[in-house]
Amino acid sequence: MADTKREIERKYESDDSGLPDLTGVAGVAAVLDKGVAHLDATYYDTADQRLAAAGITLRRRTGGSDAGWHLKFPVAPDIRDEIHAPLADTLPRSLEGLVRARVRDAELIPVVRLRSDRDLRHLVDADGRLLAEVSVDAVHAEGLAPGAGTAQWTELEVELADGGDPAFLDKVDKRLRKAGVRPSKSSSKLARALAETGPKKKRGKKQQPSQPSPAEPVTAGDHVLAYVREQRDAILDLDPAVRQDAPDSVHRMRVATRRTRSAFRSYGKVLDRTVTDPIGEELKWLAGELGVDRDREVMTERLSAAVGALPRTLVYGPLRTRLRTWANARRGGSRRRLTGVLDSKRYLALLDALDALVADPPLLADAAGKPEKVIAKAVRKDFGKLSVLVEQALDLEPGAERDVAIHEARKKAKRARYSAEAAAPALGSPASALVKSMKSVQSLLGDHQDSVMTRQTLRELAAVAHAAGENTFTYGLLHGREEQVAASVEARLPEAWAGIKASAAF
Numbered sequence: 001m002a003d004t005k006r007e008i009e010r011k012y013e014s015d016d017s018g019l020p021d022l023t024g025v026a027g028v029a030a031v032l033d034k035g036v037a038h039l040d041a042t043y044y045d046t047a048d049q050r051l052a053a054a055g056i057t058l059r060r061r062t063g064g065s066d067a068g069w070h071l072k073f074p075v076a077p078d079i080r081d082e083i084h085a086p087l088a089d090t091l092p093r094s095l096e097g098l099v100r101a102r103v104r105d106a107e108l109i110p111v112v113r114l115r116s117d118r119d120l121r122h123l124v125d126a127d128g129r130l131l132a133e134v135s136v137d138a139v140h141a142e143g144l145a146p147g148a149g150t151a152q153w154t155e156l157e158v159e160l161a162d163g164g165d166p167a168f169l170d171k172v173d174k175r176l177r178k179a180g181v182r183p184s185k186s187s188s189k190l191a192r193a194l195a196e197t198g199p200k201k202k203r204g205k206k207q208q209p210s211q212p213s214p215a216e217p218v219t220a221g222d223h224v225l226a227y228v229r230e231q232r233d234a235i236l237d238l239d240p241a242v243r244q245d246a247p248d249s250v251h252r253m254r255v256a257t258r259r260t261r262s263a264f265r266s267y268g269k270v271l272d273r274t275v276t277d278p279i280g281e282e283l284k285w286l287a288g289e290l291g292v293d294r295d296r297e298v299m300t301e302r303l304s305a306a307v308g309a310l311p312r313t314l315v316y317g318p319l320r321t322r323l324r325t326w327a328n329a330r331r332g333g334s335r336r337r338l339t340g341v342l343d344s345k346r347y348l349a350l351l352d353a354l355d356a357l358v359a360d361p362p363l364l365a366d367a368a369g370k371p372e373k374v375i376a377k378a379v380r381k382d383f384g385k386l387s388v389l390v391e392q393a394l395d396l397e398p399g400a401e402r403d404v405a406i407h408e409a410r411k412k413a414k415r416a417r418y419s420a421e422a423a424a425p426a427l428g429s430p431a432s433a434l435v436k437s438m439k440s441v442q443s444l445l446g447d448h449q450d451s452v453m454t455r456q457t458l459r460e461l462a463a464v465a466h467a468a469g470e471n472t473f474t475y476g477l478l479h480g481r482e483e484q485v486a487a488s489v490e491a492r493l494p495e496a497w498a499g500i501k502a503s504a505a506f
Contacts, residue, residue: 004244007072007082009159010169011184012176019121019136019156020179025171027125031134034120039063041114043190044091046106047145054102054236057190058095062087064118071095073240078169097343101239104348112193113142123172130161131168139189143197151196155184217425220374221367224267225358227422231260232354242290243342245335254290257283259418260354266378266419272362279357282350289341293334299457300327302450306478316471322461371426379423379431382416383504390441390497398490403452406490410445413438437500444496448489451482458482 022031041061045051051058055074061067069085069092085092091108099108117138123131134157141151158172186192217223234256241249261283264276303323307315341347361367366374389412393405417438423431462475 003085004081004083005162006075007080007159008078008164008166008169009157010078010173011186011188012156012158012181013184014136014154014156014181016154019119019134020176020181022121022123022134022172022175025123025175027131027168027171028123029126030124032122032124034122037064037118037120039114039116039118041116042110042144043112043114043193044108045111046103047109048106049111049194050102050106051099052111052190052194055187056099056102057188058091058099058108059190060087060091069095071098097243097339098240100343100348101236101351104351110144112144112190112197114189114193115140115142116189131164132161132172133157133159134172135159137189139193141189141193141197143193143199145199147199148197149199151193153192153196155189156181217371219367220267220369220371220426221270221361221363223371223375223426224263224270224367224422225361226425228260228263228271228354229358231256231263232358235260235354236351239342243339250290250294250338254287254294257287257290258414259421261287262415262418263422266382266415267375267422269366269378270364270374271357271367272364275357275362279350279353282346282353286341286347286350289338293338296327298450299454302454303457303478306454306481307474310474310477314474314477316473317465318470319465319474322465322470326457326461371423375423375426379416379419379427379434382412382419383434386412386416387501390493394494394497398487402490403448403486406445406493407449407452410442410449413442413445417442434504437503441496441500444489444493448486451486451489455479455482455486 022028039061040063041059043057043059045058057070057072059070061070066084068087071083071085072080073083074080083095083098085095119136119138121134123134125131136154136156138154139152141153143149156176158169158176160166160169184192186195215222217226235253238249238253238256242253261280264271264273264280268276300323307319307323386409389405389409393402393409396402396405417435420431420434420438424435458475458479462472462479465475466472
């Protein structure tokens, strides 16, 4: 079984002078000597270091108080999420799946061995409560790739106690800098070890980074690719969170797939759609798989809130029980089903296709054009299509046909929003303002569609309840309230849309 904790730490260069006096740090009542631990860690990665390129570390470590397998994902500077699994000879399956999107069909092999003598101190307050752990690590690194060498160094780490205030690290930092200690140039021990023990390159041959940073976007193609790359990275980054059922992770990955598909369609003059359309279909498949349980969760939250807002005297029959039964009908095994999707050859092939597209994009002639011309034209086109759909919906009488038309307008509003998002770095405030407007209209049209789907669900639940001989009054009451929601949106839409059209800069 794997455990997860948030690790907040800072690393510093160190020398033979050891640890500076930290008793003067505000809030520190004592510095407790916790002795020296001997740590032996083997780090694993693919031969081309895919995990290291993403800032991910995977190791098997013995010694110290937390021997076992450790998998660390970057969250922000100085912050990582560490997942710990018990010590075993082979990588636990609980961790193996969390790196599959990065590793795919490649083999995980030992790349570096680090042996450290850790001189550990605890910084505690007047009540003896742990504020931070400070260690001075004497590190011996051994590269395990053919031709690799060894390296030695000493570094200082300050790790915030669980639940501690990150501002405390600033106080320690100030004290360390005053003592002449400087932040480490490397983000992690592994990064330094790979840099210092890697196979030596032949004289005169410059080593190329495994994944060079993209240049600042200039052309229309540069900007579109930057947006697509951002969404590809979001899918990869969210994969472990989805596997762990982290809050909102499924929704965010689903949005990343939609943004990518939208970019393919909106910027079809930049990226060849004969290449992007098949990838877009696979992204649509993935979004559908991600949405199987998400849509039901959203509906359950909406109905639960609606029932909770009713006076108890208006709730007839076992409505809450029936709602729970409906909500849980597909929940059993849903996480296992979704993990199966993420482990499937189809999903991994989709990731390969996205990587290939980013590495060797199918650029068309307009990709070399100026963003102010090419990208702005695409955004105007999307906005024009949305305008037509909204006005067609407004011309229809209330009813099923208008409901469908508003739903189509909502989908087009998403596309217009995403194309404007991609355009914002190139076009500035006009595109940013359009993103804001599209969020507003998307929210309004989304309220309408939620009402349509909620009424459909209420009719289905009422039919089952009626067949069981239950009182269905409350279902009808909720249905009527949802009709009022839709009517309110339809009444507000003309004025809202007129304001958006008047302020649109495209």
